[in-house]
Amino acid sequence: MEDIVKKRIKQVLKGDQSAFEEIVSLYQNRLYQVCYRMLGNRHEAEDIAQEAFIRAYINLHTFDQKRKFSTWLYRIATNLCIDRIRKKKPDTFLDAPVPGTDGLDHYSRLAHDSPLPEEEVEKMEQQERVQYEISRLPDKYRSAIVLRYIEELPLQEISEILDLPLGTVKTRIHRGREALRKQMKKL
Amino acid sequence: MKPCPEEIVQYMHDYLDGEITRRDEQILKEHLEQCPACQEHMDQLSRSVAFLKSASHIEAPEGFSARIMASLPKERQGAGVRRWFGRHPMLAAAAMFMLLAGLALFSNFNTSDQQLVVSTQPNLVVEGNKVTVPEGETVKGDLVVRNGELHIEGEVEGDVTVINGSKYMASTAVVTGRIEEIDRAFEWLWYTIKSGIKEGLSVFEGPGADDKEK
Ligand SMILES: [Zn+2]
Numbered sequence: 001m002e003d004i005v006k007k008r009i010k011q012v013l014k015g016d017q018s019a020f021e022e023i024v025s026l027y028q029n030r031l032y033q034v035c036y037r038m039l040g041n042r043h044e045a046e047d048i049a050q051e052a053f054i055r056a057y058i059n060l061h062t063f064d065q066k067r068k069f070s071t072w073l074y075r076i077a078t079n080l081c082i083d084r085i086r087k088k089k090p091d092t093f094l095d096a097p098v099p100g101t102d103g104l105d106h107y108s109r110l111a112h113d114s115p116l117p118e119e120e121v122e123k124m125e126q127q128e129r130v131q132y133e134i135s136r137l138p139d140k141y142r143s144a145i146v147l148r149y150i151e152e153l154p155l156q157e158i159s160e161i162l163d164l165p166l167g168t169v170k171t172r173i174h175r176g177r178e179a180l181r182k183q184m185k186k187l
Numbered sequence: 188m189k190p191c192p193e194e195i196v197q198y199m200h201d202y203l204d205g206e207i208t209r210r211d212e213q214i215l216k217e218h219l220e221q222c223p224a225c226q227e228h229m230d231q232l233s234r235s236v237a238f239l240k241s242a243s244h245i246e247a248p249e250g251f252s253a254r255i256m257a258s259l260p261k262e263r264q265g266a267g268v269r270r271w272f273g274r275h276p277m278l279a280a281a282a283m284f285m286l287l288a289g290l291a292l293f294s295n296f297n298t299s300d301q302q303l304v305v306s307t308q309p310n311l312v313v314e315g316n317k318v319t320v321p322e323g324e325t326v327k328g329d330l331v332v333r334n335g336e337l338h339i340e341g342e343v344e345g346d347v348t349v350i351n352g353s354k355y356m357a358s359t360a361v362v363t364g365r366i367e368e369i370d371r372a373f374e375w376l377w378y379t380i381k382s383g384i385k386e387g388l389s390v391f392e393g394p395g396a397d398d399k400e401k
Binding site: 017018020021024025028029031032033036037042046049050053054057058126127130131133134145149150155170173174177178180181184185 | 197200203204228231232234235236238239240241242243244245246247248251252254255256258259260
């Protein structure tokens with residue numbers, strides 16, 4: 001797959017914009033999923049994933065073609081997500097609920113700052129609960145945990161995506177697992 | 188009861204990362220068998236991981252890639268046209284042919300092109316619509332005669348092209364280049380396109396570096 005992607009990249013660099021569509025199709029689900037798990041909101045996830053692809057397009061000439069394209073793309077997306085989380089002000093959480101989002105946004109909007117009462121957590125569907133627990137993880141651990149367990153990437157690749165030493169990535173994943181364990185001791 | 192070894196929690200994580208040495212794994216295993224607290228800790232970690240892995244796959248919304256394509260910065264002007272011609276050189280030639288044919292039929296061929304046109308070499312003899320390369324003379328460079336009769340008795344150092352006309356070669360005639368006769372308007376057009384196609388395509392393709400985004 002990387003081969004076809006590299007071919008398309010060359011075409012885009014030659015001015016063939018339409019060749020970018022295949023690149024988007026190949027990675028859109030993975031990128032959107034990371035953004036969704038990081039941000040916990042479908043609208044924001046779409047917004048950021050789209051921004052990530054546009055940035056990739058604009059900066060494609062800076063991509064080192066000897067490297068793995070998905071790593072580069074994930075890196076753009078996770079950086080954008082981390083920025084977005086940092087800029088998020090508490091009043092963002094007061095947005096009206098968005099229809100057709102299965103109630104997931106409601107819980108993630110409340111995020112980790114204000115844990116829900118226990119009985120409400122217990123009423124959650126399994127999938128709601130997963131997103132809720134991820135959103136309660138501290139930002140630093142969340143990106144590493146999402147890349148490890150949602151995207152199922154090897155530690156080495158995560159270290160390249162987050163631009164952190166391998167040891168730091170391991171520490172974050174260990175702490176993320178511990179945080180999760182404490183969040184859901186009663187599971 | 189003796190306290191748990193300090194590294195035991197680290198061993199749990201190494202185990203979950205799949206990066207534990209056989210020796211450490213042995214220590215971990217032996218400790219967990221005799222320590223319910225650490226066994227519980229390990230179980231909670233494993234359950235947390237399993238819980239994360241149970242997250243369902245999320246797919247990008249409908250129309251996502253189309254929206255991205257629509258919001259990309261516009262291509263440099265003309266890049267699309269250049270690409271199209273680059274991919275379809277024969278269609279490009281045909282399109283150019285049609286264009287030139289149209290122009291030629293409505294202008295050139297009806298009027299001035301009926302007149303004799305000849306490339307200007309000093310030692311050519313022109314009488315009426317008859318052009319002669321006299322015996323013993325050498326014409327240097329390519330010779331083009333349009334709407335006329337060309338008589339070659341001497342020598343031409345170059346190509347000879349006769350368009351819409353005729354050509355007689357005497358036994359003494361010598362032409363060092365190629366000889367081409369083009370009789371009909373469309374053939375002449377093809378000739379024009381053929382000789383212009385390299386130039387034409389290089390115009391369409393442009394220098395590669397130009398196509399890149401800044
Ligand atoms: Zn113990």
